[in-house]
Amino acid sequence: QSALTQPPSASGSPGQSVTISCTGTSSDVGAYKYVSWYQQHPGKAPKLMIFEVSRRPSGVPDRFSGSKSGNTASLTVSGLQAEDEADYYCSSHAVTNNFAYVIFGGGTKLTVL
């Protein structure tokens, strides 16, 4: 079970939009709606930003949105702000040999220029 594939880095200027991809397989991202995105600032625990592909927990700004097409999920951050600079991880429900588990992406470092 290899990790989901994310670009190691992404960047954008304040006010711009940036999209981070998360590529899996037909056994995880492509098969289930249970894709999540997490934001992690240095020294802090991860924070859930998106669940079930595109749903936002209470308190998460609507600048954060999620989508999925085939085996690839995406997180879009619109109207970039300085505080959005962080590491972002995707995760997905996965099943292999009838065993269910959760798989994470390798993470993307988002830099706000």
Next chain:
Amino acid sequence: QLQLLESGPGLVKPSETLSLICNVSDDSISSDIYHWAWVRQPPGKGLDWIGSIHYTGRTYYKPSLRSRVTISLDPSKNQFSLKMTSVTAADTALYYCTREIESSSGYWGQGTLVTVSS
């Protein structure tokens, strides 16, 4: 407000067993809709899901760790625990406990660092 707090030895010798406990406050681990999970993060690296447990006792493990990991519940103490056998330096990480719903972790503990070294 739900709080999760990890505890356990910060140093474990190679080949020995890592044991951690997660204390859950302001929620019951006997809730039907949640799973209780462990996620780790090696220093400077990404997140790595270890496994989870439902209050019924049903467990789910990362396939590559299945042979070394046991997650269990103690409803009387509102705690759940992680045991990982035969640890190596590669198991050195910050270990988080989380509350999961539909494979998504909405609540995380602060994490506890476990170093594997002789």
